Amino acid sequence: MLVRFWGTRGSLPVAQPAKAIRGKVARALVAAGGRRFADQDEAEAFIDRELDFATGNSYGGNSTCVEIEAGDGAFIVCDLGSGLREFGLDALRRCADGHERTYHVFMSHLHWDHIMGFPFFAPAFDPGARIIIHAGHDDAEQALRRQQEEISFPVAFDWLRAKIEFVTLAPGTVYTIGGVQVELMEQQHSHRSFGYRFTDAEGKITIFSTDSEHKIEKMIGEADVADFFRNADLVICDTMYSLAESVSMKEDWGHSSNIVAIDLCRQGAAKRLALFHHEPTYSDDDIQRMHRESIRYEELTRQDRPLEVLCAYDGLELRL
């Protein structure tokens, strides 16, 4: 199973302003200390060896879109955020090389940041493509059609040429879709959200749990969440706020924290956590700080087996 992150930002896509890029270049030049590099490969090796991630790279700014390569050859995509645009272009390239033109989409929920990429999804204009949108919500089609009404977008939903179907899934049922076992769990979020558990034929498990608030009043009953995460090879979890924010000024905003995500993964004996749905006001330095603090929290609270704590970024690929 391969997991590829096309969009990892929450609420709103963001772009790096010139000042941020200039700052990274300046820090890199200072770190290089006057060294010369023979070519770009040498320079990139220096970046990998000596620069922290926030200086030498970027966590990116596209909103939620995660691809899972597994199953019987169809594409599997979680959410239709702005990262879907680049996924779509890459998918067309793979289809030109013979990839099957079937897309299984799994929607966590229908908020704007999780559907905004669909009008720019090039495969939706491919008459040979089949796009099946699976959701725990029965109004997914309404949400997608509405954002392409003329008041909001110049291309109507009915102009899309692909065969587009909508399927409503229910928690408590184990589905086999695209050659992968799929289960879903209802989560706490405005208009509800759903987490997904994907298991491939080799038994590799990825959890996609975004836009999920773990309410303080229900924390003693979180065993069901830990059970949903059980033995996962990768848990992709909403870690948008600090724990303090999530129980105070941002309570009821529908999101979770790095601390709770780590504790739930540990309770479920998951192997790896990817911090996800990054706060749009966070710079790359802020996200890196949050990642380092999360790693430290895991170290401080480790009982036996370590939980690997990664930080998702646009372009990250993980082979499980």
Add this chain to the structure above:
Amino acid sequence: MQWSEEARDGAIIACPVGRVDESTAQAFVEALVASVDRAAGIPAKTLVLDLAALEYMSSRGLRALTLAKRKADGTALPIILAAPNAVIREILAISRYDKLFTVVDTVAEAL
């Protein structure tokens, strides 16, 4: 979970012992809320949570603090966290809970 209380200088000092994790979180919540009720009923000027004998606190423990604070705020009872060990002090910082609660090095400073 072991839990003791003493009254001193108009405050109630509550002393949990051990760890607050998934197995002890429920007991911690119950004991803490009971201490809030007793302190508010006196009424004490402050509830001091003496963390010196607490080895570690998970997110359940931190969130239990918030539940207690909400109850205490209803009676204008301040809660002060005292004498956390280095691990808990780091956890309070990482979680930003040191922005929600007053944290002091000793019980004496809280009184």
